[in-house]
Amino acid sequence: MPDAVDQITAAWRTHRPDVDTSPMEIVGRITRLHRLLDRALTDFFHTHTLERWEFDVLATLRRSNPESGLTAGELNKAAMVTSGAITNRIDRLTAKGLVERVPDTKDRRAIRVHLTDKGRQLVDDLLPLHMANEQRLLTGLTPADREALIPLLRALSESLGDITLS
The missing domain is CATH 1.10.10.10 (Winged helix-like DNA-binding domain superfamily/Winged helix DNA-binding domain)
Incomplete structure (x- = not known):
């Protein structure tokens, strides 16, 4: 199942096929995962004041x-x-x-x-x-x-x- 990074890199391949966006496959996902994990951990600790x-x-x-x-x-x-x-x-x-x-x-x-x-x-x-x-x-x-x-x-x-x- 495609994720947001797949959608972003597909759009770049359409608009800038001359640029290798493969690093985004990793860096983009790590960045997005950091935000998701940060939010989940913050919420967890907030439930414990x-x-x-x-x-x-x-x-x-x-x-x-x-x-x-x-x-x-x-x-x-x-x-x-x-x-x-x-x-x-x-x-x-x-x-x-x-x-x-x-x-x-x-x-x-x-x-x-x-x-x-x-x-x-x-x-x-x-x-x-x-x-x-x-x-x-x-x-x-x-x-x-x-x-x-x-x-x-x-x-x-x-x-x-x-x-x-x-």
Whole structure:
């Protein structure tokens, strides 16, 4: 069954047959999928009174070393946002009682961000529901399709300069 990208590329083949629009077959679909997935994930988190970025910060803290927490700089690197944005995010999560700022025991100049018990419980409760939602979003692909897609997406991501978070 043709999708929107098929319709767009067919129109280009009619009006500009001299231009190879085959990259649009991939980039156009990835772009459209991003919008669809973003909307679905945003809606999911809104039903749990969270913004997507809030869950991302909380989940980053949960999967990192929970004993030592993370500095704002470490969170900033993981979230790939400006330092002002991460400060604002930490402030908002602190106001909700989901994180707390704690002085670093080894460096008096540094502040570390920790999950509160409430924040940890929220992530622990929400993670299985989030994974079930993502599973639902992927029902259009067979397990074999998913396994085949993973290395292809990884290779594209790496070729565009995506790096591991350290």
